[in-house]
Amino acid sequence: MADSESSVRRRKPETSSPKTKKASAVTEPEPVDSEEEIVQKKPVAPKKRIEEEDAYSPYVDVLRVLTFLFLASCALSYLISSGETFFWGMKNPPNYLKADWWKTKLRGPLYLTPEELSAYDGTDPTKPIYLAINGTIYDVSVNPRTYGPGGSYQYFAGADASRSYVTGCFAEDRTADMRGVEEMFLPLDDPSIDRHWSKAELAALKAKELEEAKQKVFDGLEHWVKFFANSQKYNFVGYVKRPEGWPGTEPVRPLCDVAQKQRMKRKIPGQEG
Template sequence: MDRQKEREAKIAKGEPVGSPERDPTAGKDLGVLALVKVLFVLLVSASLAGQFLVGSYTWGYDGKWVQAKTYWPATQKLFTETQLAQYDGKDPTKPIYLAVDGDVYDVSANRRTYGPGGSYNVLAGSEGGRSFSTGCFLTHKTHDYRGLTDREMQSVNHWKNFFAEHKDYFKVGRLLQKPIDPASPIPVHCDPKKQEEIDKREAERVAEIAKAAREKDEL
């Protein structure tokens, strides 16, 4: 208290004073750095406990979120369709890549599905956005989404999210895709009945365009 009074007297006289002394009885502000340190200690303790109890620092989990490349990904590259086709799983020394709406993913963690003999191997090394939505794996390996219904477009978005959020798949780049020629034919559906529905919708669309053009000419 004497030092405080002395300091206040100097201030009243206009004399220079240093910074006030910290009150030793005041509570200590932990701050963000201290909180980070506490969380780090807890994380290390949990990791060591996992190694001691189950023989794994990650308690047996080896998915996407405990792998370094999830947080420090390698430089992503651009693929041509020819380059992407080289990663179709036939060469066991190469990873397996698959594109969905232009985003290329490494799906090597699931070679049983995407490798030779797997149920989705036909899409490995190619663009699979439209194929996933229509089920036409052989004929719809394209980014041409013309003619798809709202439900099928929702399916495309579903698969985009599926690969982006999958615990074992990693985005490695983008597929260079040529612009779709609007004058080119829409991909034919592998199911004849669904193709009939597509043809009907297209005929109705063309008829509406023609009707609108006639009404405009009559004005």
């Protein structure tokens, strides 16, 4: 009986009322996602995802790579060539980048007399510096320190000094008259040595020596003719106009002292070398 009453009197478990639940919700709120987290968790619509993928262009990345390679190439070429590049400036640009070269091509060659050519010797800063060799005129204005006043080769400017290119007498031989230059390559006559040949042998020997001397003059002048003709710095201008009958209208120049002093005597047969 006592057990029965005990079981009857046993209290039923308390059930939480709505008010209790409400109080619990107020005192202990559940964590709420922030606005940023909500945006991140929000699924992207398939249409929008496709539009974003279509908007991406690989050419942007390609352009970035090409730009980097271009700048790196410019920097490397600048370091290797010490600034002698297309973008960093060139001391000796190719002819197609020179305005004077195009002017000459469009204008055609100039024909100047020796007197007219002398006005382009560098003394007038408003005029270019011209020189001529073997009748052909070149513009050497890019190198005023060499061909301008006070330069080591100032005697070449304003003239056709072909003779001086071979003889080395810059001041004395400012002329294109090459007559007699071959003498600088001819041996000196000496009776004590020349007696080792017969008269006929000596005549044949002198003829051979003269032929070889003329070839040396030709080769010496041709070297400088090709130098200016093939130069990337000096532009072709035109030609020198000579008076009719030149150079026969002028006296033959004597060999200058510098060239004369380098002449040697013939060597006795068997002592060559």
